[in-house]
Structures are given as structure tokens and as C-alpha cells.
Amino acid sequence: MxxxxxxxxxxxxxxxxxxxxxxxxxxxxxxxxxxxxxxxxxxxxxxxxxxxxxxxxxxxxxxxxxxxxxxxxxxxxxxxxxxxxxxxxxxxxxxxxxxxxxxxxxxxxxxxxxxxxxxxxxxxxxxxxxxxxxxxxxxxxxxAPIPHDLERIRAFEAVHRRAGLADRVERPPLAIYWGEGDAERLNRFGAPQLPCNLCGLCLAGCDRHSKxxxxxxxxxxxxxxxxxxxxxxxxxxxxxxxxxxxxxxxxxxxxxxxxxxxxxxxxxxxxxxxxxxxxxxxxxxxxxxxxxxxxxxxxxxxxxxxRDLDRTLPNLSPRLGSNWSPNGDFFALLLDSALPIQPTVGPSVAAACDASDAGFYALEGAIPSSLATGHRTTVTWITRLVSWLRLSFLRRAREAAETRSCGDEEAERLLAYMGSFFLMGRDESSGRLVLDPSGCLQLLWHPAAGEALFARMRRYLEELGRAYGGAMLIPQPWWPLSPGTVHxxxxxxxxxxxxxxxxxxxxxxxxxxxxxxxxxxxxxxxxxxxxxxxxxxxxxxxxxxxxxxx
Ligand SMILES: Cc1cc2nc3c(=O)[nH]c(=O)nc-3n(C[C@H](O)[C@H](O)[C@H](O)COP(=O)(O)OP(=O)(O)OC[C@H]3O[C@@H](n4cnc5c(N)ncnc54)[C@H](O)[C@@H]3O)c2cc1C
Ligand code: SF4
Structure with missing residues (x-):
């Protein structure tokens, strides 16, 4: 050969x-x-x-x-x-x-x-x-940062101003072809691309090849x-x-x-x-x-x-599998914000808060309308539940009347006041990948690793929730769900x-x-x-x- x-x-x-x-x-x-x-x-x-x-x-x-x-x-x-x-x-x-x-x-x-x-x-x-x-x-x-001024960016900037964190907010560079109008271009490598149409589906692959x-x-x-x-x-x-x-x-x-x-x-x-x-x-x-x-x-x-099964590379370092990290990934959802957010418009993320002195970085995220459409009832019921809980604690009677119906229009309105936030941070990187006795990959990761970081993230998110005037759903250590990472x-x-x-x-x-x-x-x-x-x-x-x- x-x-x-x-x-x-x-x-x-x-x-x-x-x-x-x-x-x-x-x-x-x-x-x-x-x-x-x-x-x-x-x-x-x-x-x-x-x-x-x-x-x-x-x-x-x-x-x-x-x-x-x-x-x-x-x-x-x-x-x-x-x-x-x-x-x-x-x-x-x-x-x-x-x-x-x-x-x-x-x-x-x-x-x-x-x-x-x-x-x-x-x-x-x-x-x-x-x-x-x-x-x-x-x-x-x-x-390049997003050149469009979106409602959700304005809201993100406003709440950080309220929280005294205005200097941390940025529009992160996004590898997107923004273009103008709807004319196709060939990029300098010869690939056809259409300008981004702000559909918010970047996470599912871009069907305009704007990315x-x-x-x-x-x-x-x-x-x-x-x-x-x-x-x-x-x-x-x-x-x-x-x-x-x-x-x-x-x-x-x-x-x-x-x-x-x-x-x-x-x-x-x-x-x-x-x-x-x-x-x-x-x-x-x-x-x-x-x-x-x-x-x-x-x-x-x-x-x-x-190293361990086929033994074709037996001399690999004993450190193999070590220093694994989920990059401190953390996710939170905001419901019932007092400020309009319109998360259905724009790329998957558009604005960020750089809190690197506290060891983390926070991105606000889109909720694509096509994704939310299939889950209208869920959106409606979760938001109604939260509104009701807030009602019983805060006694905001006006919301009771507004959350009685459960039609599409209501889901649309509730969606417009929702937000999502992706955070990542410098955790302890103490995970280890190993092969189990049957040869399957396993991850040894202690759920408590990174709690000090997550506590700082929770405080930030609580403050953000208050500044939005909404209910921030923040994962807690006692939640029965295992965390996830994309990093x-x-x-x-x-x-x-x-x-x-x-x-x-x-x-x-x-x-x-x-x-x-x-x-x-x-x-x-x-x-x-x-x-x-x-x-x-x-x-x-x-x-x-x-x-x-x-
Ligand atoms: C939903 C999501 C959103 C993200 N957003 C961001 C972001 O905005 N910014 C950012 O910096 N990072 C982001 N990330 C993380 C980023 O995508 C990864 O950190 C990065 O892609 C890792 O690069 P890599 O080259 O190590 O591996 P990958 O990009 O994952 O590439 C590995 C490739 O190897 C292939 N492969 C695996 N095993 C084999 C095999 N045995 N034989 C042949 N091929 C194989 C896989 O199919 C894959 O294509 C995101 C990730 C996800 C999932
Ligand atoms: S928002 Fe994302 S998926 Fe939609 S066109 Fe722009 S880059 Fe592509």
C-alpha cells in the first residue's frame, strides 16, 4: 500500500x-x-x-x-x-x-x-x-458581531445596565455571513452562501449556508x-x-x-x-x-x-483520559420577563456578558419559533405555572386574568417574554474518561465538581432574573437531572x-x-x-x- x-x-x-x-x-x-x-x-x-x-x-x-x-x-x-x-x-x-x-x-x-x-x-x-x-x-x-439591532440584545444590555454590569456586555464575533438583502454570494473558497435571515436555527445546521x-x-x-x-x-x-x-x-x-x-x-x-x-x-x-x-x-x-484493548499503542501516557472538563456548561431559562425579549428573532446567540474575572462567560440565546411551535402547549403551561406561583407569592392579580386562556396567541405572547442563557466557566477539569470492563467508554465525573463556579453563576442569574423582572429557572444541585455539556x-x-x-x-x-x-x-x-x-x-x-x- x-x-x-x-x-x-x-x-x-x-x-x-x-x-x-x-x-x-x-x-x-x-x-x-x-x-x-x-x-x-x-x-x-x-x-x-x-x-x-x-x-x-x-x-x-x-x-x-x-x-x-x-x-x-x-x-x-x-x-x-x-x-x-x-x-x-x-x-x-x-x-x-x-x-x-x-x-x-x-x-x-x-x-x-x-x-x-x-x-x-x-x-x-x-x-x-x-x-x-x-x-x-x-x-x-x-x-463579526451581529450588525442588526435586536429586541433581545437591547433587553440584555438594559438588564446589565440595571445590574451595574454594563461594561461586561459585548456582541461576540460570530462566524456568519451577514450580507445584505437576499443575494447569494460565492465565498472566497467558492462556496455559495445566502445572507443570514435571523431564523435562529444555527444549532440545527444552517439551511442557507450563512454560517x-x-x-x-x-x-x-x-x-x-x-x-x-x-x-x-x-x-x-x-x-x-x-x-x-x-x-x-x-x-x-x-x-x-x-x-x-x-x-x-x-x-x-x-x-x-x-x-x-x-x-x-x-x-x-x-x-x-x-x-x-x-x-x-x-x-x-x-x-x-x-492502549488497553488492541494494545497497538501500549506505551501511551498514564495520563490518557485525564483532565476532562465540560467547560463549566450551565443553562438557565427565563420566563415571564417584564421586558419584551423576542427570542425567536436572530442567530442562536447574539450578545454576551464577559465575567472572566469571576471565571465565566454568559451568552443569551434564541428560541427558534419553529422549535417552539411544536411545543406551544408546553411553553404555555410552564409559563402559566410560573406565573401562578409568582402570583401566589407576589399577588400580582393582573397576570391572573392574562393567563386564563391557553390558545396559540397566548403561547406566542408568552414566548416573546422568554429568554435562554448559556454559561460556561473554568471548572476544576477533574473528570476522567476510562474504558469499563466491557470496553465501553465511561466518564468519571463528580457532580459536585464545579459547584463553587456554579454558585457564582447562580448568583449572576438570580440578579439577571430580577433585572428582567421575570422568573429565572436556575438548575440546582438537588435537581434530579444530570447536567449536560456541548463543550x-x-x-x-x-x-x-x-x-x-x-x-x-x-x-x-x-x-x-x-x-x-x-x-x-x-x-x-x-x-x-x-x-x-x-x-x-x-x-x-x-x-x-x-x-x-x-
Ligand atoms: C450545539 C453546540 C453549540 C456549540 N456552540 C459553540 C460556539 O458557539 N462556540 C464555540 O467555540 N464552540 C461551540 N461548541 C463547541 C464546539 O463545537 C466544539 O468545541 C468543537 O467542535 C470541538 O472541535 P474538535 O475538532 O475537537 O471536534 P469536533 O468539531 O466535534 O470534530 C470531531 C469530528 O470527528 C468525527 N469523529 C468522531 N469519531 C470519529 C471516528 N472514530 N472516525 C472518524 N471520525 C470521527 C466527528 O463526527 C466530528 O465530525 C458548540 C457545540 C455544540 C454541540
Ligand atoms: S440565524 Fe443561523 S441558521 Fe438562521 S440563517 Fe442565520 S446563521 Fe443560518
Whole structure:
């Protein structure tokens, strides 16, 4: 088999950047991505029958030493939807699946963390050192604050003024093509885009391609330069071979589905691909270097299996699985605000409060009307209940009359006075990913970790609720629901040596040459701000170092 110069596993913020920069330097690159390509019309939509929301592998347990998830190598996953949800006993984790990774579903925030977020990172990494890398990401993804003045932004700004926090409010840079009117443009990589129409569905994929996602930017450029991207190819094993690595994958829905979606036909470089070899349903490719970019859970799981089950990489650091963090994710809902909010208009997030001195960052969020439509009755009843509770405590008789009906109009009105808030912060990053005795990935995370941070967030949210004059539903430690995150970080932390981390500050895996990790898994502790820009900047830094070497 003729090797590729580089195989990249995963096509999110780490993988897309590295693939692009290596292709620019004339390296032969193959990207293996388990998810599909998502064209404008493919994204799931609320209310749509059989909408492809979930990526779900066949989880049937098997009686061999491999994991339940990957044990039945000839089985295709049940569904290849946009989101993967991993439910661990103490935490739910939601990530994306598709060419472009998390960029397909993220809320577009491109935020540079404060300098203190880099404390403890191995040299030379620090904010000042990485500034040029952030700049390169900015050039590619073109983030800009929302140019429109929305009711919900005005309300957010007003309540922060009331709470004496006006200087903390910002309109975060969003990687969205704002444009004007409704004219389609070709971006500078040749991808057609329509200007954002403020529909609020960024979290479910943008069916106007207004989001400057990775498939329309970094990956578009990588493919134009000859990089191959194979969707629906899930990597299951990595092993050293000759002077490089053999990467084993299974195709999840074959070339047929990929072809149907308008992706390039499955056309491997001659000689680099072995269809017959390996266990049933598996195929192999080889490369001189491998870049793992399957995300915090994906890359850590692949390496845990390689060290502990397949034993193809037995010398990986004992730190593998450590320093895992949900980035302090926290969510709250505001009902019955005294100020109009109109959360149905605008992108998924539009304004933020930077409370980095208190260790957190808060975003206000949209509630898309199409999502709320399907849940009108729920919206109405929750809000009526809260109004009634407030009535009994505050005796605001006027509201009693207003909440008696339960029609669509009322739901609409109640919706206009609702708000949602996403917070993230620098938690203790004390989680650990391990394989359980049946080979399944498990997360060891103590629910009390981060309580000091959450207490500060609760105080802020209570104040915000008062300033809005509404009822803020704030998760409490005694709630029976397990928390969730969309920002998993760590598992393969950077460190000074193998006793401190899994990779060094250039993404090189300790103990294995030409094996790199370039995604969220290498971030050694919570950033406390949205992490995508930092992951991309780190990937820029890693790629720069690799391409400088002969
Ligand atoms: C709903 C939501 C909103 C978010 N909003 C923001 C935001 O506004 N700003 C921000 O900074 N961050 C946001 N994030 C987080 C951000 O998306 C992630 O931090 C980021 O995508 C992580 O980058 P990554 O390269 O590590 O992994 P990902 O972007 O998750 O990419 C990993 C890729 O690897 C693929 N993969 C996994 N396993 C395998 C395998 N075995 N074989 C082949 N391919 C595999 C996956 O399908 C995926 O495409 C959001 C996330 C979600 C889910
Ligand atoms: S608000 Fe709608 S059109 Fe604008 S970026 Fe988000 S999904 Fe796309």
C-alpha cells in the first residue's frame, strides 16, 4: 500500500485546519470522517418526519473483548444523524457528526479566552504566543458581531445596565455571513452562501449556508488543493506500521449514501487503500503521519482502545483520559420577563456578558419559533405555572386574568417574554474518561465538581432574573437531572512529559513519532469561554510546526 503523507481522523475544528494547512504545503492528505456531508437541504428541521437528528451506533452488547459500541464490526450504525448524544451516569455530552464537525451545529461564537485561561499550559503556549494563530483562524472564518439591532440584545444590555454590569456586555464575533438583502454570494473558497435571515436555527445546521462552517472554508480549500475527504468512514483502530501508521475504518453507509448526498465518489488513491484486509467490514489505509481530531471523546476513546484493548499503542501516557472538563456548561431559562425579549428573532446567540474575572462567560440565546411551535402547549403551561406561583407569592392579580386562556396567541405572547442563557466557566477539569470492563467508554465525573463556579453563576442569574423582572429557572444541585455539556474538553491533555500529559505542546503524542492530536482533547483545563476558536488556533500552531519540519 502506498502511504498518504497524512491521515486526519475527524473533520471538526482541529481536523479541518490541519488538513487544509498540510494540503497547502503539497502533502497528500486523507480525512476520514464518520459523519456525512450536509448539504443545505439535508439538515434536520423541527417537526420534520424522520428528521436525521441523531448519530447512533449499534449499541448491542457483544460477548467478546471489544467494546459494545464497536464490537460488531460488520454492523452499520442505526442512524447517521447530525448529533451524537453520549449518556454517562453523571453527565450527558452532545457533539456533532458530519463533514465540518462541531461547526455545523455550533452557535458561531469565535472567542479568544483571557490570558489566565492558559495558566499551566506547557511552554511555549500562552495567549501572546498564540495570537498569530488566532489571527489566521479569524482570516478564514471571518467572525463579526451581529450588525442588526435586536429586541433581545437591547433587553440584555438594559438588564446589565440595571445590574451595574454594563461594561461586561459585548456582541461576540460570530462566524456568519451577514450580507445584505437576499443575494447569494460565492465565498472566497467558492462556496455559495445566502445572507443570514435571523431564523435562529444555527444549532440545527444552517439551511442557507450563512454560517462560515468548516466545510465551506478550511475543508473547501483543502479539497481544492487535492486533499481527500471520505465521509461516513468511522475509524476503529490505529497501529504502527513500517515507518508510519495503519488506520482501520468501517464505512457506515457506503459510497451509495455519500453519492446520494452529492459528495465526491468514494475514490481512494490507488494502492493506499486495502479493502479486503482486516476483520469483516473493515478497510485499511496507511500514512506516514496520523492526526487525531475526533474530538475530546472520539480521540480519547480511540487511544484508550489502542492502549488497553488492541494494545497497538501500549506505551501511551498514564495520563490518557485525564483532565476532562465540560467547560463549566450551565443553562438557565427565563420566563415571564417584564421586558419584551423576542427570542425567536436572530442567530442562536447574539450578545454576551464577559465575567472572566469571576471565571465565566454568559451568552443569551434564541428560541427558534419553529422549535417552539411544536411545543406551544408546553411553553404555555410552564409559563402559566410560573406565573401562578409568582402570583401566589407576589399577588400580582393582573397576570391572573392574562393567563386564563391557553390558545396559540397566548403561547406566542408568552414566548416573546422568554429568554435562554448559556454559561460556561473554568471548572476544576477533574473528570476522567476510562474504558469499563466491557470496553465501553465511561466518564468519571463528580457532580459536585464545579459547584463553587456554579454558585457564582447562580448568583449572576438570580440578579439577571430580577433585572428582567421575570422568573429565572436556575438548575440546582438537588435537581434530579444530570447536567449536560456541548463543550467537552480534555482526555489527552498537553503536558511537559508523559507523566504530565499525553501530547507535548506541539500535539506530538509522547512515545510515538508522527502521531499527533489536534482537537479539543488536548486542552488541559476548562477555558471558560466557547472553545472552537482556541481549538482551531492550536491546530494552526501544530500544523505550522509540522509543515516547517522537513
Ligand atoms: C450545539 C453546540 C453549540 C456549540 N456552540 C459553540 C460556539 O458557539 N462556540 C464555540 O467555540 N464552540 C461551540 N461548541 C463547541 C464546539 O463545537 C466544539 O468545541 C468543537 O467542535 C470541538 O472541535 P474538535 O475538532 O475537537 O471536534 P469536533 O468539531 O466535534 O470534530 C470531531 C469530528 O470527528 C468525527 N469523529 C468522531 N469519531 C470519529 C471516528 N472514530 N472516525 C472518524 N471520525 C470521527 C466527528 O463526527 C466530528 O465530525 C458548540 C457545540 C455544540 C454541540
Ligand atoms: S440565524 Fe438562521 S440563517 Fe442565520 S446563521 Fe443561523 S441558521 Fe443560518
Amino acid at each position: 502506498k502511504p498518504y503523507d497524512a491521515i486526519v481522523v475527524g473533520s471538526g475544528f482541529g481536523g479541518a485546519v490541519v488538513a487544509c494547512r498540510l494540503a497547502e504545503r503539497g502533502r497528500s492528505v486523507l480525512v476520514l470522517e464518520r459523519g456525512r456531508r450536509w448539504a443545505r437541504q439535508d439538515f434536520p428541521r423541527p417537526g420534520q418526519k424522520d428528521a436525521p437528528w441523531w448519530f447512533e451506533a449499534d449499541e448491542a452488547p457483544v460477548a467478546n473483548q471489544t467494546s459494545a459500541r464497536w464490537g460488531r464490526h460488520s454492523c452499520l450504525p442505526a442512524r447517521t444523524g447530525l448529533f451524537e448524544r453520549r449518556r454517562f451516569p453523571s453527565m450527558q455530552v452532545i457533539v456533532a457528526s458530519g463533514v465540518g464537525g462541531g461547526s455545523l451545529v455550533y452557535t458561531n461564537v469565535q472567542k479568544v479566552p483571557p490570558a489566565e485561561a492558559f495558566r499551566g499550559w506547557p511552554a511555549p503556549l500562552a495567549l501572546d504566543y498564540l495570537r498569530s494563530c488566532y489571527e489566521r483562524v479569524r482570516e478564514m472564518l471571518e467572525p 462560515n462552517t468548516l466545510d465551506l472554508t478550511y475543508l473547501k480549500r483543502a479539497e481544492a488543493l487535492g486533499a481527500e475527504v471520505w465521509p461516513l468512514c468511522e475509524v476503529v483502530r490505529i497501529a504502527p506500521r513500517d515507518s508510519g501508521y495503519e488506520v482501520v475504518f468501517r464505512r457506515l453507509a457506503g459510497g451509495t449514501e455519500a453519492g446520494k448526498q452529492g459528495s465526491k465518489p468514494f475514490a481512494p488513491r490507488s494502492g493506499a487503500h486495502d479493502k479486503e484486509a482486516g476483520r469483516q467490514g473493515e478497510e485499511k489505509v496507511v500514512a506516514r503521519a496520523v492526526f487525531l481530531a475526533a474530538g475530546s471523546l472520539g480521540s480519547t476513546e480511540l487511544l484508550l482502545r489502542a 467537552p474538553l480534555g482526555g489527552c491533555p498537553m503536558g511537559r512529559d508523559p507523566s504530565d500529559g499525553v501530547v507535548d505542546s506541539y500535539g506530538r503524542v509522547f512515545g510515538y513519532s508522527n502521531l499527533y492530536i489536534c482537537d479539543a482533547s488536548i486542552i488541559p483545563r476548562a477555558l471558560g469561554v466557547p472553545p472552537a476558536m482556541t481549538i482551531a488556533a492550536l491546530a494552526e500552531h501544530i500544523a505550522e510546526h509540522v509543515t516547517r519540519s522537513p
